Amino acid sequence: MKPTPCLLITRFAPHAQILADKLKNNGYASIAQPLFKVHALKDPKMLRSFINHEYDIVIAVSRNAVKYTHQQLIGSWPEALYLAVGDATQKQLNKVTNQLVLTPLSQFDSEGLLALDALQSVKSKRILILRGEGGRDLLAETLSHRGAKVEFFQTYKRVKIDLDGDELVNNWQQAAINGAIISSIEILNQLFTLVSNKHNSWLSELILYVPSQRVAIQATKLGAKHVVLLPSLDSDQIVKFFKTNNGSRE
Template identity: 60%
Template structure:
């Protein structure tokens, strides 16, 4: 018989709280504990270049990138082919552009974006990437290697929350937490940094639910013994996933 899931939700606020609320509604015990927060940035020069510039392709690597860029722009977004890393980001993009944004079908990560047919022959194309500060460079390096001219609009940064690791782990253990939903490599790394060494064995036994094979590989490198790739990071899809898997909910 499968063990009932008791989940730790580490996503950014307010998505963590919303997901925990919805999971608890269907009988999946969940605790929301964001580990990082988003702090919007303002780069007037870069924003001006975006609004008044010309780009063949604009890529949004996260919903946070779209939302924080929206705060900087109070006029029409430039015409281009827009690509979103996943359907949630696509929905946000569609709210601010004229045409529907493209989205990879196979995986919601940089690898999925790079597999798009549109990004195979891009010699001389101008590509702008909407992302957070210090974002992953696989995407831009690969696009540049294919001959594209790549620039960025970094509209936010990730900030570590001031948390007490020992106190949190004690609370999680008292709640019999046996799984954690991790939405990015940055959050995964912060979880393993936050948890003190004496609790690393407990942490390694948690089932980590992650969005992609890349995050899964990093989790395994950090010592996680059980890693499951989620079908999507959309709240409704995660709830469906746990409802459909016997033993995952009450």
């Protein structure tokens, strides 16, 4: 019999605790432990361009990108074609814009987004990417090669939380943690940095639940033996996933 998942939730606050609470309400023990915190950034020039309807297409790469853009806007979001990398980001973007938001049906990453019909013929289109500081450049590079003029509105930055890795691992082991939900490569890398070498064997045996093949490949490179693709990063969808197959590594 498979052990019941006991999960480490590493995503940003407050989403980590929200997911942990939902899992607990459905019978799954979990610990919320964000590894990064978020600081808002200001870019008045880009904000003015956005408000002045200067973009044909707007792409949000994360819920934080939506949140911190929304905090800076005065009035409603401008009319544009909106796209989101994942369905959790789509849900939040749809809520604040009250407009149709396109997203991939299954591959929730830059590659999935770039495969959408809406981004195939973008020559001379002005595209704004809402993201955090230092995000991945594949979207911008590919869309530029397709003839679009691409700019970034970077509304936040990720800051590592100062944590005692050995103390945390001891707590996680005492709580019988046997899996971890990882929402990005940055979080994945930080988890493996935080856990000292003496705990490598324990870390490698965790079932890592990840949102994309790209993160899965990186997890395997770092030494993870058990990696499972999540269908979505939406909290309700994650709960449904565990209720349906109990976090199977198959």
